[in-house]
Amino acid sequence: xxxxxxxxxxxxxxxxxxxxxxxxxxEGIERISxxxxxxxxxxxxxxIRQDFNNFGGFGQQGYGYNVEHLYEEISNILGLDQKHQLIxxxxxxxxxxxxxxxNFERRGFIIKGLFDNNPALHGKTIRGISxxxxxxxxxxxxxxxxxxxxxxxxxxxxxxxxxxxxQYGIKAILNFAHVDLNVPAGIQVENVHLSDSxxxxxxxxxxxxxxQ
Amino acid sequence: xxxxxxxxxxxxxxxxxxxxxxxxxxEGIERISxxxxxxxxxxxxxxIRQDFNNFGGFGQQGYGYNVEHLYEEISNILGLDQKHQLIxxxxxxxxxxxxxxxNFERRGFIIKGLFDNNPALHGKTIRGISxxxxxxxxxxxxxxxxxxxxxxxxxxxxxxxxxxxxQYGIKAILNFAHVDLNVPAGIQVENVHLSDSxxxxxxxxxxxxxxQ
DNA sequence: AAAATCTTGTCAATGAATTGACAGGGGATT
DNA sequence: AATCCCCTGTCAATTCATTGACAAGATTTT
Numbered sequence: 001x002x003x004x005x006x007x008x009x010x011x012x013x014x015x016x017x018x019x020x021x022x023x024x025x026x027e028g029i030e031r032i033s034x035x036x037x038x039x040x041x042x043x044x045x046x047x048i049r050q051d052f053n054n055f056g057g058f059g060q061q062g063y064g065y066n067v068e069h070l071y072e073e074i075s076n077i078l079g080l081d082q083k084h085q086l087i088x089x090x091x092x093x094x095x096x097x098x099x100x101x102x103n104f105e106r107r108g109f110i111i112k113g114l115f116d117n118n119p120a121l122h123g124k125t126i127r128g129i130s131x132x133x134x135x136x137x138x139x140x141x142x143x144x145x146x147x148x149x150x151x152x153x154x155x156x157x158x159x160x161x162x163x164x165x166x167q168y169g170i171k172a173i174l175n176f177a178h179v180d181l182n183v184p185a186g187i188q189v190e191n192v193h194l195s196d197s198x199x200x201x202x203x204x205x206x207x208x209x210x211x212q
Numbered sequence: 213x214x215x216x217x218x219x220x221x222x223x224x225x226x227x228x229x230x231x232x233x234x235x236x237x238x239e240g241i242e243r244i245s246x247x248x249x250x251x252x253x254x255x256x257x258x259x260i261r262q263d264f265n266n267f268g269g270f271g272q273q274g275y276g277y278n279v280e281h282l283y284e285e286i287s288n289i290l291g292l293d294q295k296h297q298l299i300x301x302x303x304x305x306x307x308x309x310x311x312x313x314x315n316f317e318r319r320g321f322i323i324k325g326l327f328d329n330n331p332a333l334h335g336k337t338i339r340g341i342s343x344x345x346x347x348x349x350x351x352x353x354x355x356x357x358x359x360x361x362x363x364x365x366x367x368x369x370x371x372x373x374x375x376x377x378x379q380y381g382i383k384a385i386l387n388f389a390h391v392d393l394n395v396p397a398g399i400q401v402e403n404v405h406l407s408d409s410x411x412x413x414x415x416x417x418x419x420x421x422x423x424q
Numbered sequence: 425a426a427a428a429t430c431t432t433g434t435c436a437a438t439g440a441a442t443t444g445a446c447a448g449g450g451g452a453t454t
Numbered sequence: 455a456a457t458c459c460c461c462t463g464t465c466a467a468t469t470c471a472t473t474g475a476c477a478a479g480a481t482t483t484t
Contacts, residue, residue: 006419007470007471008412009470009471009472010471011412011415011416012408012412014411014415015405015407015408015411015412016392016408018411019390019391033430033431033432034431034432035430035431041392044472044473044474045431046472046473046474046475047471047472047473049431049432049433049434050433050434050471050472050473052432052433053432053433053434057432057433059431059432059433060431060432060479060480060481061430061431061432061433061478061479061480061481062429062430062431062432062479062480062481062482063430063431063432063480063481064430064431064432065432077415078411078414078415079411079414079415079417079418079419080411080414082414082418084414084417092309093305093308093309093312093313094306094309094313096305096309097304097305097306097308097309098406100305101305101306101406103390103407104407104410107407107410107411108414109410109414147417148410148413148417171417171420172413172414172416172417174406174409174410174413178231178315179231180228180253186420188413188416188417188420190409190410190412190413192404192406192409193227194310194313194386194404195227195315195316195319196224196227196228197386197402197404198316198319198321198360198386198402199226199227199230199290199292199319200220200223200224200227200402201360201384201386201400201402202290202291202292202294202296202320202321202384203223203226203289203290203291204223204384204400205291205296205359205360205383205384205400206291206294207218207291208383208398208400219440219441221440221441221442222441245460245461245462246461246462247460247461256442256443256444257461258442258443258444258445259441259442259443261461261462261463261464262441262442262443262463262464264462264463265462265463265464269462269463271461271462271463272449272450272451272461272462273448273449273450273451273460273461273462273463274449274450274451274452274459274460274461274462275450275451275460275461275462276460276461276462277462
């Protein structure tokens, strides 16, 4: 049972599997074969079996996969059986939008704090969470056992703040700032660069138009 | 000069190149070699040369790449020399946050309209753009030559709205709804699934913790 | 209970992406 | 002007990811 390294390509597909399995569960469907799932999700059945097998055999020959069981397994693999305490740095439009989004909580991502440099926002409350000044971050992180920070601040201050967060013991960062953070190995970072997505769209648009 | 198919892996890296080149430009740096850029961006020099070469040789032996020129080239490849008119469907927190974000405009992505089902929001104005009811979408799209739609509505209505958008002639969709859209080939879709990013973080977190 | 039908787990084959290596052409230096 | 050094473009090698194929084991049907 050596914990062989799983490729990020596989990990990146797990949330999508989870989504489809959740939908199937809600529809009351008990079992599904890789072939059926393959048609539903528009990927090859081979890939589905290969992916699941990275974590051990969840299926049964002649039967397929038990939806509920598979859902639980993937859920656990993704660490969704544990709760994560998170803070949002930057209470601008995007930060507030994320704070208002309830669905994260259902997955165990609990928003505990909101921070911003702008004094005009201090004390403002979103879903019961009040915006605090940045300099209370360190104290707050210690008392609330925070492991994930969501960065929704401009690129100019993002790198600096990220370094502080690391110093204060953050374990993972979801970064919306349009800049690459410079963090030591072992700190997990996921970047969400919205303008990058728009640019890809733009490329594919002009590319497709040219072909016509 | 056959327009050979460029892999999405390469396209996905172009915006990041563009970002670094923009920064270099702002610093007044005129030339850069693949090796220097490689150190800066923490990717292999080989990959950089390979990537740029997909579009023809922008560099010069013994000199490197001219920053300004390379910036322009990549910019054009991504289609940023053209303007894109876009609408945002869903004027909730996220939709408003995106509408307020100015930086898209600098890249030629012009937000022309905002739509929402909620009558309470109709007439509300964000940066001069007023929120309109959904049933005016078709008319608006025709008169304003819209090519991109940003979907910031709940998953329950996203699929249906996407189909309507396609019917009205949309060319590309940036999808924030947590569901896969079902659009015909040729319509470009980019998904931004925030909870997926959080789940990946969660996996890597628990994975790293286990190794310690 | 036996036969027929599924469907997984897995291995091999293919395909794609990344990396390494180097020839040859420019620029810089003397 | 000649030499030296640098750096690209490109080919080959390697690594990684996806797909195809099938044996073996379960389930369902007869």
